[in-house]
Amino acid sequence: MTTNLLRLSITTLAFAFASFASVSAADSDNPKDALESTIHELLDVLHADNGSLSFTDKREQIVSILDESFSFDVIIQRALGRNWAKLDSDQKRQVTLLITDLVLKTYTRELQNGPRPTLSFSEPEALSKSKIEIDSKVKVNGSDVNLTYRLANIKDRGWQVYDVLVENVSMVSNYRKQFDEHFQKKTAQDLIELLRNKLNKVHS
Amino acid sequence: MISHIRVAAATASILALVASVSLQAQDFIDADDLMEIDDLLDDETSNETIADPFEDINRAIFGFNNAVYKNVFQPFTRQYVRIVPKEPRKGLSNFFDNLGYPIRLTGNVLQFKFGRASQETGRFLVNTTAGLAGFMDAAKEFENLNPPKEDIGQALGVWGVKHGFYIVLPFAGPTSLRDFVGRLGGRVVDPIPEPWSQLDESEDRLDLQIVDTVNDLPEIIDLYNSITDSAIDPYIAVRDGYTQLRAGKVKE
Structure with a gap:
């Protein structure tokens, strides 16, 4: 009885310290390192074949890499804001896919065609208990571009990017204003048509 | 027990x-x-808006500028990059950046940022001497000689002057009434003022201004294409981009 109780206590303590250690490990699993690794992986894929493969060929790979650190559903729903409710479930699915492709296609085209940029990331700054901001500098062709990533500690997902600021310009806010303008005069179906046409144009 | x-x-x-x-x-x-x-x-910078009472005229000029950028500037830029190697282009860019010192100095002084004003002066002196008349950015090696760039429109913003309204200038693109006034102020101190004001005074200055603009195009044109190609409404995307960018500068 005594031995059992002692063993139980030791086991419980061991478990407790193991849990504590795993929590500490999760904390030390710096969101900056995770984000940096995602962006480097993306650049590896974009520059792997000297630009001989198209975006369509690499789409699945690009999306699966970015999914590690970016929550596109959150980004797009935040960008649509109150207009999200004007879309039915099928339109929500289509708009999410089309915008993701359009943005990835246009911006990866620029990254893929130019020389590989050098990156530097600053330490995260807390915005609130569950949100942080990571500044980074992208050096390409001798010019510096400031990119800021905003991340939230999302339940069951961990630290995920929910907005990107280019030279202090919030992409989510920029798209929000465009969607607001669109929905003043046009419909969700018009938006889907517009996105399809734009995507075809970028593909050509 | x-x-x-x-x-x-x-x-x-x-x-x-x-x-x-x-x-x-x-x-x-x-x-x-x-x-x-x-x-x-809650994000003041992202939510900054601008009045646009002349939207129809602005959209027409935006459409004209867009056609000029895509059909004239872009093909020209491709040739320019092919003919002029990267290093001379960078050197020219540094040269014109160095000449912008009086505007940045005035922007700093008007905001009472005397520390940054002295950093700008140090940067100008180092680049003009060790940087061979500004063609090399020798000051970039010194952390204290790379202050954020300030201008007069930004100083007016810090004083509490609002944008007024949005303006799209032919060729030059977006600005606001406040920033346009700031540009006019900049002409007083700029060694290479706006070309249209100097046509009668010096054709050399016009030539320099054109070289400055052309030389910067390769850096701008790709980003411009990405912004407009990925936008739902390119006019609103650029207008909001300009507004957020300037709000960020004023907040600095």
Whole structure:
């Protein structure tokens, strides 16, 4: 009885310290390192074949890499804001896919065609208990571009990017204003048509 | 037996402590909450808006500029990059950047940022001498000689002057009434003022201004294409981009 109780206590303590250690490990699993690794992986894929493969060929790979650190559903729903409710479930699915492709296609085209940029990331700054901001500098062709990533500690997902600021310009806010303008005069179906046409144009 | 109870009690205390540490370390947010919380409204810079009473005229000029950028500037830029190697282009860019010192100095002084004004002066002196008349950015090696770039429109913003309204200038693109006035102020101190004001005075200055503009195009044109190609409404994307960018500068 005594031995059992002692063993139980030791086991419980061991478990407790193991849990504590795993929590500490999760904390030390710096969101900056995770984000940096995602962006480097993306650049590896974009520059792997000297630009001989198209975006369509690499789409699945690009999306699966970015999914590690970016929550596109959150980004797009935040960008649509109150207009999200004007879309039915099928339109929500289509708009999410089309915008993701359009943005990835246009911006990866620029990254893929130019020389590989050098990156530097600053330490995260807390915005609130569950949100942080990571500044980074992208050096390409001798010019510096400031990119800021905003991340939230999302339940069951961990630290995920929910907005990107280019030279202090919030992409989510920029798209929000465009969607607001669109929905003043046009419909969700018009938006889907517009996105399809734009995507075809970028593909050509 | 009592000692065993003590061990068990100690274990329970440690478990409670670990649980509390875990809770503190895991400040999660639900994805659904993140989508619904409209905290964009708390972000002053992102939410900055601008009056656009002349939107129809501005959209027409934006359309004209867009056609010029895509059909004239872009093909020209491709040839320019092919003919002029990267290093001379960078050198020219540094040269014109160095000439912008009086505008940046005035922007700093008008905001009472005397520390940054002296950094700008140091940068100008280093680049003009060690940087061979500004063609090399020798000052970039010194952390204290790379202050953020300030201008007069920004200084007016810091004084509390609002944008007024949005203006799209032919060829030059977006500005606001406030920033346009700032540009006019900049002409007083700029060694290479706006070309249209100097046509009668010096054709050399016009030539320099054109070289400055052309030389910067390769850096701008790709980004411009990405912004407009990925936009739902390119006019609104550029207008908001300009407004947020300037709000960020004023906030600095």
